[in-house]
Amino acid sequence: MGKIKIEHVTKVFGKNTSAALKLVEQRVEKTAILEKTGATVGVYDANLEIEEGEIFVIMGLSGSGKSTLIRLLNRLINPTSGSIYIDGQDVTKLSKKQLQEVRRKKMSMVFQNFGLFPHKTILQNTEYGLEVRNISKEERQMKAEKALQNAGLLPYKDQYPSQLSGGMQQRVGLARALANDPEILLMDEAFSALDPLIRKEMQDELLELQANVQKTIVFITHDLNEALRIGDRIAIMKDGQIMQVGTGEEILTNPANEYVRNFLEDVDRSKVLTAEHAMVRPKTINIENDGPKVALQRMKEDAVSVLLVVDRHRNFKGYITADDALEISKRGYKDINTILKTDMPVVEPTMLIQDILPIISDSPTPVAVVLDGRLKGVLIRGVIIEALASSTQEVNEHE
């Protein structure tokens, strides 16, 4: 038997659950059920078996019941009917105390918006799961510090969550979950709120982690690329029902029905390379704080001749070159506004690479990727060509 087994699990939100259940059996549409009974079907007749040590991904459009399903596993939401077995034990039958015990020892959750407590420091946040188990202060501090150490966040332990970037906050979210040493990790869109570059890094870190510690991970996403990248197996949900379960390969080559086929095509269309996929982390300088000396130092460190200029809020301002910085530095000027150049082409993250190619080949500089004024990344000619080459390769491999 699998680590987690879900049998005929249904969740109906609202009062008139039995009437709603009857209508679901008659295959009445979800919206029609809501109109007739006022009840919302969150999950309907879900059956799943998740094996120990796998990363199991649940995919589906917004409102398809992914969050509800994952919350049924630790009973943040109680099922209307059905059984949920964890290591053979039916969690729907547990008493309050037993449920607390399972939540404390067996599984930990990572949240879309990180779910960190703003009034607690990073260390206190990481300790939380151990603290509620009444583990002694020394021991929980030691374990939490170790978890933070593994995440490379120990130096930040006395800061508050609001002082950290999104990516770092989610590393803390993950460290908090791991400090408990649970067997199961529940991750609800854990990376969805992060910038694409950080997101990729986090996916890599999760895979590396999994190679080392072998947890059973239930991971929710609405992004097919993410699902294919990290999932051992993938389940696709629609309107509270599970449409298909299989490996990425199986689902891509053999969609169970029309819905899955359309769903994959929809996602595939967006999978065509965009600026977001090919951009790299920009080397930047802050126009409000930094002067030409800092700029030159940074260019030397990173071996580049151009720095992108941003303000405190990462709003894109333009760029400066090494020659200009050297010039004003010699003359003793401090303000890099005087050498700021603004003729760098700007594109949005969703712009297709094929449309960017003519822009970048005409431009003497790299191309900035900007969303709502904020600098997201930078496109460099060599990297784009590389990305194009590897994506054609991937497509060929699939065929």
Added chain:
Amino acid sequence: MNNFSPIPIDDYVETAMGWLTDTFSGLFKAVQNNGEDLMNGLTSLLTAIPPFVFILVVAVLAFVATGKKFGLAIFSILGLLLVYNQELWEELMQTFTLVLFSSLIAIIIGIPLGILMSKNNWVEEMVKPILDFMQTMPGFVYLIPAVAFFGIGVVPGVFASVIFALPPTVRFTNLGIRQVPKELVEAADSYGSTANQKLFKVELPLAKSTIMAGINQTVLLSLSMVVIASMIGAPGLGREVLSALQRAQVGNGFVAGLCLVIFAIIVDRLTQSFNKKKY
């Protein structure tokens, strides 16, 4: 042409009050006597402190609580010196005792009630209209049961003030806890917190600034009852205002009123400054 005789609501109420006062007369008497002693004791204690020491302590407290700023500290020194100069120091201490007791009792009742309300929709539905009722009623009205239960003096004054000042603390506690983001409540639950752990480690700390705003309002409301409570014999600055009013002594009334305002401003700013976010 009224063919119906009026429904004798007044009689019903009187009967009910009569029953209450008779049945609990022992309790009311005990509360009256002990309460009076306790509050007089505190007032004598406060009056025994040399005014200059008292003023210094308030100034230091103001300086520290406002984040090492001089404004409130200087205001407190000048304002309290004026009260002393007007020979209203003892009255100020009586008012202080009254406000302190009413606010403390309102907070001790209000926070648990607010917590209960936030945890249970049914309780919320029940308590909300009562709070609305309590807040729309003019403060004078509470003097009637206060006198019926406790006679006259400082204890019925506190009783009326507590009822009048209670609603904001209850409301804001309920609101503050219900406003804690859902994801944080889920995080607390998903790590296996007990209900108490969740309340004390997550919900109350996150609701703290909202609750403090409610407490600030409660303190100010109980202060606004000071003059009204003096109508049933509560001592203090309120009584000075009232007696000036009754004798049409504009000058005296102004001075006592000014002292009340000075006290109100210090109390308001101090309770607000305890509400600083650190994260």
